[in-house]
Amino acid sequence: MTATAPRVYVTGVGIISPAGAGRQAYWDGLCAAAPLFDELSPLYTGMKLGSLGAWVPEPAREAAIAATKTEVGAQSRMAEIYAAYAATEAIEDAGLLAGDPLLSRSVVCVGTSxxxxxxxxxxxAGDGAGSARxxxxxxxxxxAQVVGSVGPAFVVQATCASTNAALSCARDALSSGLAETAVVVGCxxxxQKNIIGFSSLQAIGPTGCRPFSKDRRFVTPAEGAGALVLQTERSLRQDQHPYAELVAASISNDAxxxxxxxxxxxxxxxRRALGEAGLEASAIDVIYAHGTGSRINDAIEGNIFVEDFPRAAVTAVKGTIGHMMGAAGAAGAVAACLTLKHRLVPPTVVDASEVExxxxLVTGxxxxxxxxxxxxNNAFGFGGNNAITIFRRIS
Incomplete structure (x- = not known):
């Protein structure tokens, strides 16, 4: 960001997750610290029985379908429906209505895997219906249709780092003057492709995600969507009260x-994220870890925390809601904003004695x-995709 670039603020958030529909259900679910996992149905002969996943509850799914059917159509796929639901909640949270002048030329950036x-x-499966979509x-x-924007709308696919990568793109767009408002969604x-892929890697099983625990073994795949409304400082209205300033959104690929x-x-x-924010590691108070519960991912991330961020309170929401794939960064970003609002850090669902x-690590x-x-907020993905966002409390 240049010296003359405008500050970028988060003015609204929305989410649908295995905790239910809406940010309050999400926050309550995280703070309750109970895993929201269910058993997966086998998809092929030889798939391990009892493997766990985490899905949007049926009442929340039906509520999302009902709330978005007019805007996105009855034939829409669930990723679109979840994205539209989260975006609708986010713009309402920002005090805006679809088609508001602040949204009509907004940048829409979606991250998905x-x-x-x-x-x-x-x-x-032999069903060609809807293939044109x-x-x-x-x-x-x-x-874009849901928020009433005729501005740029695009999708970023950077595996499980997708939403943080989308936040980086949107922040760059606002900082460059392309727009004054952006709606960023991860979904x-x-x-089945995802489940079969993780099964073939032997990355899912009958034990749920247990981030940073000594006996961690499996990822728990999940679904959902999260959304954030970003606005430049000059576009803020007097009645708006931002959650946070987005001070860094850094991406890299080690490949x-x-x-x-x-x-x-x-x-x-x-290092890149801290440099972009103009901070030392000691300034970071809370970290939403990527924390997938796999052996190597948690070891690499955890060692960085021990060496460089010893004072930061660390938590990993995937032990509660599972891994929302391309929406994982959205889950972390929404939670980061809610932490700044409530000044609370939800716990990681492991016992303190288990931490490797x-x-x-916040537990209990x-x-x-x-x-x-x-x-x-950390998000990393296959193919060497790395993406980190940093949020600052509004004083």
Whole structure:
């Protein structure tokens, strides 16, 4: 960001997740610290029985369909529906209505990993209905329609780092003067392709995600969407009360391995984010870790926290809601904003005695952080995708 670039603020958030529909259900679910996991149905002969996943509850799914059917159409896929629902809640939270002058030329940026993979699954099953809608770009168009924007709308696919990458793109757009407002959404819906892929990697199983625990073993795939409204400082209205300033949204790709993260690449992304924010690591008060519950991911991320962020309170929401794939960064970003609002850090669903590293990991119950100022949100993905966002409390 240049010296003359405008500050960028988060004025609204929305989410639909395995905790239910809406930010209050999400926050209550995180603070309750109970895993929201269910058993997956086997998708092929030989798939392990009892593997766990986390899905949007049926009442929340039906509420999202009912709330968005007029705007996105009855034939829309679930990724579009989740995205539209989260975006609608976010703009309402920002005190805006669809088509508001602040939204009419807004940038719409969607991050997703699987996009509309269910269209391909329907075609492979012999159902060609809706095949013309197979385009992840269609999610961006649907969100733009919901918020009433005729401005730029595009989709970023950077595996599980997708939403943080979308936040980076949107922040750049606002900082460059392309627009004054952006709506950023991360979304992914249940995908057989995704489940089969993780099963073939032996990354899912009958034990749920247990981030940073000594006996961690499996990822727990999940679904949902989260959204944030970003506005420049000059576009803020007197009756708006931002959650936070987005002071960094840094992305990198180390491209060293198809699935395994590269320690130096992950460290470099941390340094880049801090540099963009103009901060030392000691300034970070809270970190929403990527925390997938896999052996290597948690070890790399956890060691960075121990070495460089020893005072930061660390938490990992995937132990509660699972891994929302391309929407994982959205789950963390929304939670980061709610932490700044409530000055609380939800716990990681592991016992303190189980934690492998000497982490300042929040466990047991939500932790009060009355003086919280900076919250960091990590998201990393296959293919060496790294993306970190940092949010500052509005004084």
């Amino acid at each position: 699987d996009g509309q993979a269910d269209v391909l699954e329907a075609i492979s 197979f385009s992840s770009a269609g999610i961006g168009s649907s969100v 992914d819906a249940y995908s 060293s391995h198809p699935t395994a993260p590269d320690p130096e690449g992950v460290k470099a992304c941390h 590293l000497d982490l300042n 119950a939500a932790r009060s952080v009355p003086d919280v100022r900076y919250v960091q």
